[in-house]
Amino acid sequence: MHCCIDICQIRCMSKQDFPIIALAGTDQAAGACCPPLVCEPLSTAEAEELASLFKAVADPVRLRLLSLIACHEGGEACVCDLTGAFDLTAPTISHHLKVLKQARLIDSERRGTWVYYWVNPGMLERLSAILGPHAMATA
Amino acid sequence: MHCCIDICQIRCMSKQDFPIIALAGTDQAAGACCPPLVCEPLSTAEAEELASLFKAVADPVRLRLLSLIACHEGGEACVCDLTGAFDLTAPTISHHLKVLKQARLIDSERRGTWVYYWVNPGMLERLSAILGPHAMATA
DNA sequence: CCCCTGATTAGATGGGCATCTAATCAGGGC
DNA sequence: GCCCTGATTAGATGCCCATCTAATCAGGGG
Numbered sequence: 001m002h003c004c005i006d007i008c009q010i011r012c013m014s015k016q017d018f019p020i021i022a023l024a025g026t027d028q029a030a031g032a033c034c035p036p037l038v039c040e041p042l043s044t045a046e047a048e049e050l051a052s053l054f055k056a057v058a059d060p061v062r063l064r065l066l067s068l069i070a071c072h073e074g075g076e077a078c079v080c081d082l083t084g085a086f087d088l089t090a091p092t093i094s095h096h097l098k099v100l101k102q103a104r105l106i107d108s109e110r111r112g113t114w115v116y117y118w119v120n121p122g123m124l125e126r127l128s129a130i131l132g133p134h135a136m137a138t139a
Numbered sequence: 140m141h142c143c144i145d146i147c148q149i150r151c152m153s154k155q156d157f158p159i160i161a162l163a164g165t166d167q168a169a170g171a172c173c174p175p176l177v178c179e180p181l182s183t184a185e186a187e188e189l190a191s192l193f194k195a196v197a198d199p200v201r202l203r204l205l206s207l208i209a210c211h212e213g214g215e216a217c218v219c220d221l222t223g224a225f226d227l228t229a230p231t232i233s234h235h236l237k238v239l240k241q242a243r244l245i246d247s248e249r250r251g252t253w254v255y256y257w258v259n260p261g262m263l264e265r266l267s268a269i270l271g272p273h274a275m276a277t278a
Numbered sequence: 279c280c281c282c283t284g285a286t287t288a289g290a291t292g293g294g295c296a297t298c299t300a301a302t303c304a305g306g307g308c
Numbered sequence: 309g310c311c312c313t314g315a316t317t318a319g320a321t322g323c324c325c326a327t328c329t330a331a332t333c334a335g336g337g338g
Contacts (some may be wrong), residue, residue, distance in 0.1 A: 039209075113315090
C-alpha cells in the first residue's frame with residue numbers, strides 16, 4: 001500500500017501530470033501492495049515530456065550552474081556570481097539559465113541592478129523520484 | 140551524521156568516483172550534521188561526466204526503452220520485443236540500446252538467435268541520488 | 279551448404295543546440 | 309539627461325546526434 005502512495009505523490013507533485021518510468025516489478029507483484037498492472041511503460045507523450053526535462057540537466061554547464069546556485073550562500077546567486085566560474089560569455093550563461101528556468105528547475109527575481117536565481121527543489125525531487133528505486137523495478 | 144553517510148554511499152556506489160551536485164545547505168548547516176564546507180560545487184570534470192550520463196536518459200526513445208525493458212516480464216526483454224513499440228527502424232533502436240549500454244544503464248547477453256537486455260538498477264539509483272533531496276540543498 | 283531471421287555496424291543526411299558577436303533592455307549614479 | 313554596469317535578446321555559425329539505407333555479422337534450420 002505504501003508504495004502506491006509514494007507513486008501517487010510523485011504523480012501529483014505538480015500541476016502537470018508526471019508519470020514515472022516503471023513501477024514495482026515482479027518481487028512486489030507477489031505481495032499485497034502493487035498489482036502487476038501497475039507496471040506500465042511510458043507513453044510516447046510522457047516520455048517526450050520527461051526527456052525535455054532531463055535534457056535541461058544533461059549539460060555540464062547547466063549542472064554546474066545548478067550546483068553553484070544551490071551551494072551559494074542563502075541558496076541563491078546573482079548572475080554576476082556565476083559567470084566568473086566559466087570560460088563563457090555572459091549571453092551564453094544567460095541562455096543556460098533561461099533553459100533551466102523554462103524547465104522550472106530554477107526561478108529568478110530582479111532586485112535593482114541584479115537578477116537573482118534559486119533552485120526549485122520540487123522539480124529536482126521529481127526527476128530524482130522518476131529514476132529512483134521506488135519507480136524502477138529492481139530487475 | 141546520517142546524511143553524511145548517505146553522501147558517502149552515493150559517492151562510493153560504484154568503481155568510479157561519482158560526485159553529487161550540492162550537499163546540505165543552510166538549514167542543515169545549522170544542525171550538528173553537515174558542516175558548511177561540505178557544500179561544494181561540481182568541478183568541470185565531474186559535471187561533464189554526469190552530463191554524459193544524463194544525456195543518455197534525455198531522449199524519449201531511450202526513456203521508453205528503459206521503461207519497456209523494466210516492465211517486461213522477468214525484467215528483461217529481447218530486441219524484437221522492443222522494436223514493435225516504435226515507428227523506428229531496427230538499426231535506430233539498436234543505436235539507442237548501444238547508447239544506454241555504454242552509459243551502463245543497461246546490460247545485455249546473447250542467447251541463441253536473440254539478444255536480451257535488462258536494466259542496471261544501480262546506475263539509475265545513482266542518478267536519482269544526485270538529484271534527490273539528500274544531494275541538493277532545499278534552498 | 280544455403281537461406282532465412284534477428285541484430286548490429288557503416289556511412290550519409292538533416293535538424294537541433296551550444297556558442298559567439300552585436301544590439302537592446304533595465305537601473306542607478308553623477 | 310547621460311553614461312556605465314548588469315543582463316538579456318537577436319541572429320549567425322559550427323558541431324553533435326537521431327535517423328535512415330545498405331551492408332555485415334550471428335545462429336539455426338532444411
